[in-house]
Amino acid sequence: MAAKRKNEESREVSDTRENYKKKSSNGVVVGGDFARFVAEQQQKDTSKEEHLSSLNELQPTPYSQLAKLDEGMNRCFRANRKRSRDAQTLLKRAKKLKEVKFFNRLIRDFGNDKQFGFAEEAFRILEKECNIEPNAYSYTNLLNACVRVGELKRAREVFQKMERDCDEKPNEVTCTVFIKGLCEEGLIDEALELVKDMVRGSASRPRANVRTFSTILRNCVRYRDVHSAEATFSLMRECFDVLPDAACYEYLSKSYASRLDVEKAEKTLNELELQQDENGKVLNIPASALASLAGVAATVGKVDVAKRAIAKCRERADEEQRNAEQFSSNANSSSEKDRSNNQKPNDDSTTPSKSVSNFFKARASDALREIVEIEAFLSSDDDVIRQEAKQRAEAFGVDETDDIVFVHKQRELAETPAIEKFWASRYERKGKAFMKAKLEVCSGHGDWITSRCAKEKETTEWFGIEMRENRVALTWIKSLRLGVRNLTMLCGLAHECMRKQIPNEVLDEIYVNFPDPPEWNGSANCLVDGAFLVESHRTLKTGAYLILVTDDPGYAMRMCRELSVVPHLFEPTATDGKPFENRLPADYGFSYFNALWTNGNLNDRYYIKYQKRNI
Numbered sequence: 001m002a003a004k005r006k007n008e009e010s011r012e013v014s015d016t017r018e019n020y021k022k023k024s025s026n027g028v029v030v031g032g033d034f035a036r037f038v039a040e041q042q043q044k045d046t047s048k049e050e051h052l053s054s055l056n057e058l059q060p061t062p063y064s065q066l067a068k069l070d071e072g073m074n075r076c077f078r079a080n081r082k083r084s085r086d087a088q089t090l091l092k093r094a095k096k097l098k099e100v101k102f103f104n105r106l107i108r109d110f111g112n113d114k115q116f117g118f119a120e121e122a123f124r125i126l127e128k129e130c131n132i133e134p135n136a137y138s139y140t141n142l143l144n145a146c147v148r149v150g151e152l153k154r155a156r157e158v159f160q161k162m163e164r165d166c167d168e169k170p171n172e173v174t175c176t177v178f179i180k181g182l183c184e185e186g187l188i189d190e191a192l193e194l195v196k197d198m199v200r201g202s203a204s205r206p207r208a209n210v211r212t213f214s215t216i217l218r219n220c221v222r223y224r225d226v227h228s229a230e231a232t233f234s235l236m237r238e239c240f241d242v243l244p245d246a247a248c249y250e251y252l253s254k255s256y257a258s259r260l261d262v263e264k265a266e267k268t269l270n271e272l273e274l275q276q277d278e279n280g281k282v283l284n285i286p287a288s289a290l291a292s293l294a295g296v297a298a299t300v301g302k303v304d305v306a307k308r309a310i311a312k313c314r315e316r317a318d319e320e321q322r323n324a325e326q327f328s329s330n331a332n333s334s335s336e337k338d339r340s341n342n343q344k345p346n347d348d349s350t351t352p353s354k355s356v357s358n359f360f361k362a363r364a365s366d367a368l369r370e371i372v373e374i375e376a377f378l379s380s381d382d383d384v385i386r387q388e389a390k391q392r393a394e395a396f397g398v399d400e401t402d403d404i405v406f407v408h409k410q411r412e413l414a415e416t417p418a419i420e421k422f423w424a425s426r427y428e429r430k431g432k433a434f435m436k437a438k439l440e441v442c443s444g445h446g447d448w449i450t451s452r453c454a455k456e457k458e459t460t461e462w463f464g465i466e467m468r469e470n471r472v473a474l475t476w477i478k479s480l481r482l483g484v485r486n487l488t489m490l491c492g493l494a495h496e497c498m499r500k501q502i503p504n505e506v507l508d509e510i511y512v513n514f515p516d517p518p519e520w521n522g523s524a525n526c527l528v529d530g531a532f533l534v535e536s537h538r539t540l541k542t543g544a545y546l547i548l549v550t551d552d553p554g555y556a557m558r559m560c561r562e563l564s565v566v567p568h569l570f571e572p573t574a575t576d577g578k579p580f581e582n583r584l585p586a587d588y589g590f591s592y593f594n595a596l597w598t599n600g601n602l603n604d605r606y607y608i609k610y611q612k613r614n615i
Contacts, residue, residue, distance in 0.1 A: 152184075179212060179215050220252075226259055269293060324364065407492035448513055467491070
């Protein structure tokens with residue numbers, strides 16, 4: 001299994017063959033320039049049945065061919081090839097050395113770099129070929145590699161194997177990593193049971209630390225699970241040697257805010273201000289937590305709370321930006337010093353990297369941007385919007401409003417009449433027939449879709465799909481403050497939401513904005529795959545558009561490859577024959593992730609626009 005994954009990963013990243021075989025007997029064209037590839041498919045003089053049959057045998061455009069079209073893609077392609085070669089070289093060296101420490105370091109580094117196939121292969125060679133017993137570090141590093149790429153099933157197997165076969169039992173790091181994997185799959189109850197064993201002194205379990213608790217609390221925010229967040233805090237208070245840090249309080253407050261519980265959200269942050277860390281330093285409230293509180297308080301009409309949070313948020317965000325600038329300066333100085341001494345950067349340094357500093361700076365900037373929007377909402381002359389937002393929030397809440405459908409909680413697929421009835425209700429509640437219907441997949445923090453709703457509130461009904469509950473709630477709250485009523489959020493996985501809630505041929509446009517790239521090259525968990533393209537084709541009107549936007553060259557290549565094997569479903573619209581453009585339209589709109597990557601000087605952009613064909 002491990003060897004198969006490794007071979008798949010190696011083949012995925014190092015495919016340089018430019019002379020793919022052409023099957024002239026059935027007319028299937030494989031490889032070649034993308035535009036020529038599509039054009040030749042269109043020129044086939046065959047029956048529809050023969051054409052569809054031959055399309056099933058199409059091979060995707062090679063990575064090497066796509067790399068020729070763009071500097072960013074070429075850079076990514078060459079880097080992946082180098083990573084693959086370097087990994088194979090290190091594995092050969094490990095076989096010769098036969099040292100468990102070297103293998104452990106390899107497994108750790110492969111896991112951190114999300115080279116899951118190589119991490120699995122290193123563990124296999126250690127155990128099977130070198131006949132060395134893996135130790136606690138071996139298992140923990142492999143477990144971390146599994147969790148980082150979302151392979152929970154394999155992570156569970158590794159954890160159970162360690163408990164069964166390893167002389168050293170799982171330590172607090174091992175358990176925390178496994179807890180993270182469980183929580184990210186929504187299995188918070190199971191994770192809490194493991195924490196209870198750690199807290200209440202099970203002989204086979206280590207003691208929990210603050211990172212164990214913050215791992216669960218972070219995921220309680222994602223799933224808006226206040227009950228589990230409170231239970232986690234209660235367990236933490238049973239540990240006299242564990243002090244909650246600022247992140248723990250932030251996550252608890254955000255959990256309350258996601259349920260519109262302003263009183264408890266503010267109380268939690270007030271309690272945070274009274275706490276000290278283990279060194280006696282007073283804890284500070286993160287600006288993002290204050291922005292979250294201010295947004296919810298303003299929406300539900302608790303203006304005094306909102307204004308207090310805004311004032312504190314502005315102060316904390318300014319301080320966080322100054323700290324980020326200082327971190328960045330220190331990181332640059334450290335890097336210059338290492339270079340002047342002909343040394344590599346110290347991996348054990350506590351100085352944050354420049355990328356981490358950029359992240360903190362961007363997060364503080366986003367908090368400031370949010371409170372500017374909230375202040376504008378509070379100071380607006382249009383009191384009707386404020387009153388309506390308060391009434392809708394108080395009357396429905398996140399779980400009762402008809403603006404949100406929690407698709408992932410539905411047990412069965414709705415019948416076609418029910419789907420059509422749901423779709424019709426979106427228009428009837430507005431009292432008029434909208435001319436267009438549009439969908440955004442991966443709505444994230446909701447900035448882009450809510451701004452589009454405001455611009456097109458008289459002409460378009462918008463639908464957003466997002467799998468994280470807290471982001472769905474945040475988007476809904478923003479829509480209340482903007483006074484838009486032409487937005488319906490669907491919470492769940494894109495394939496499932498489209499299949500369960502969207503009828504055939506009703507959408508004018510589908511947007512996928514900055515989707516998370518697949519966690520590793522061999523991962524089957526990929527949003528824009530063949531099944532998604534089929535669902536998109538089913539739900540779009542003839543001649544309508546599918547628009548994909550990403551900053552990741554590797555994912556852009558993968559999406560282009562998926563589209564290259566369905567020329568009967570979609571055709572590219574770029575005028576130069578390429579399957580993408582390298583910049584967004586000037587009026588495309590604001591996106592949190594676009595701003596985040598721009599602040600981090602990540603400037604690659606891929607705008608992939610395709611038009612639906614009629615088959």
